Amino acid sequence: MSTKKLRRYTKQRRLVHDAIINRTDHPTAKEIFNELKPSGIGIATVYRQLAAMVEDGILATVDYDSETRYDPLTSPHAHIVCSVCNRISDIELPRDVNDLAPENLGFEVNEIELTWKGICNNCQ
Amino acid sequence: MSTKKLRRYTKQRRLVHDAIINRTDHPTAKEIFNELKPSGIGIATVYRQLAAMVEDGILATVDYDSETRYDPLTSPHAHIVCSVCNRISDIELPRDVNDLAPENLGFEVNEIELTWKGICNNCQ
DNA sequence: TTTGTTATTGATAACCAATATCATTAAATT
DNA sequence: AATTTAATGATATTGGTTATCAATAACAAA
Numbered sequence A, B: 001m002s003t004k005k006l007r008r009y010t011k012q013r014r015l016v017h018d019a020i021i022n023r024t025d026h027p028t029a030k031e032i033f034n035e036l037k038p039s040g041i042g043i044a045t046v047y048r049q050l051a052a053m054v055e056d057g058i059l060a061t062v063d064y065d066s067e068t069r070y071d072p073l074t075s076p077h078a079h080i081v082c083s084v085c086n087r088i089s090d091i092e093l094p095r096d097v098n099d100l101a102p103e104n105l106g107f108e109v110n111e112i113e114l115t116w117k118g119i120c121n122n123c124q
Numbered sequence C: 001t002t003t004g005t006t007a008t009t010g011a012t013a014a015c016c017a018a019t020a021t022c023a024t025t026a027a028a029t030t
Numbered sequence D: 001a002a003t004t005t006a007a008t009g010a011t012a013t014t015g016g017t018t019a020t021c022a023a024t025a026a027c028a029a030a
Helices: A011-020 A029-039 A043-055 A095-100 B011-020 B029-039 B043-055 B095-100
Strands: A060-064 A067-071 A078-082 A088-091 A108-119 B060-064 B067-071 B078-082 B088-091 B108-119
Touching: A011 A029, A011 A043, A029 A043, A029 A067, A043 A067, B011 B029, B011 B043, B029 B043, B029 B067, B043 B067
Parallel strands: A078 A108, B078 B108
Antiparallel strands: A060 A067, A078 A088, A108 B108, B060 B067, B078 B088
């Protein structure tokens, strides 16, 4: 059924992959583009490759401040966002959060999105 | 300190206020605009009045699918979003969700955002 | 290796939600 | 009624993202 789409191993695919795969700071497409600019890559390609990686389950997306950010951590987890430095950090999802699912409404849960907003240690 | 900004009671303010204040379906600015179109209101004014109501604490915002949606329920609560019909519903925030705060990291929590994504009763 | 097929690329136009600009209008105050 | 100035409506602009398309390059076949 869900056969993974065949991807060509282009130079650009490797560039984007290597630029994001070990990041924990949830960069935007623009940020990745700026870092890869010296290679001559086009910004549309950066958007395309990031979208492809999301489609392939290699990246997750985090929407924040009207921008899509990318996260190589795809297993379920929560985020904490500092409203001062705008840093987004991954954090363990509370185990009991699954027990809190709204099953009573007959809602079939596929995904949980949990974000704590506030001020981080550094910015206080 | 935080003196509430003085607002003039314009016809447009009343229109936007009355259009959103009892809604539970989290409409976008465009949707409100379309409903009020016959009145001759401008879309910029709809955006401005909604922003003013958010500033005054009368509305909360919900970002979904690259659009800002507005919610007259401003007390802390969670959302469930159906990926089929795209309906966003308010739901009670689990009582013990505050206990799950990442205090151990020295993070000062101001706001919790909790959304369940899945398929609602109707769409299954 | 050469050829052929076609996904991918880079440049850029287009899209769309949201905001900024600005002359005009109309609340609120005097 | 006159004055002040916030608010309005039309619309230009912004900024993130996607669509378009001719050229290129990855992969397969010969």
